[in-house]
Amino acid sequence: MRIELGHDIRSRLRKALRQAGRREIGGMIFAEQLAPAHFRVMDFSLDAYSGSHAMFNRDPDVHRQALDDFFRRTGHDFTRFNYLGEWHSHPSFSARPSLDDIATMTDLVENGEDISFAVLMIVRLRFQLWMDCTFTTFARGVPTITSHIVRVFR
């Protein structure tokens, strides 16, 4: 699995993280499939999270709306442009997924109605200079794989 972040995505993410400060934020990520198992993240939605980061606030209406907007912008070309997964920030600890993160995402792909594959991206702004980033892939019936921490400069 290879996942890239477009340049504009990197700068938008950094800006959102700076504005959020120590507050956790997150949402969905959307990607273009460049080749089998090769994706480029090209958009993300941004929800303010309340309380514990373990609580992915998956309001179905909000998510459906973000997904519909993305499909409209990309011409309903689902095989090329689609939902890739979820993202959130860990402002004050490692960008590795927590046990709660893994449990929540596993539940999403094992029990979600229409999602059997999803990536969890976790980002953490470091000293305003770079982002630490991990990508964890979840697929129904398949062991979870977390990337090393990827350091993203501009």
Ligand SMILES: [Zn+2]
């Ligand atoms: Zn987390």
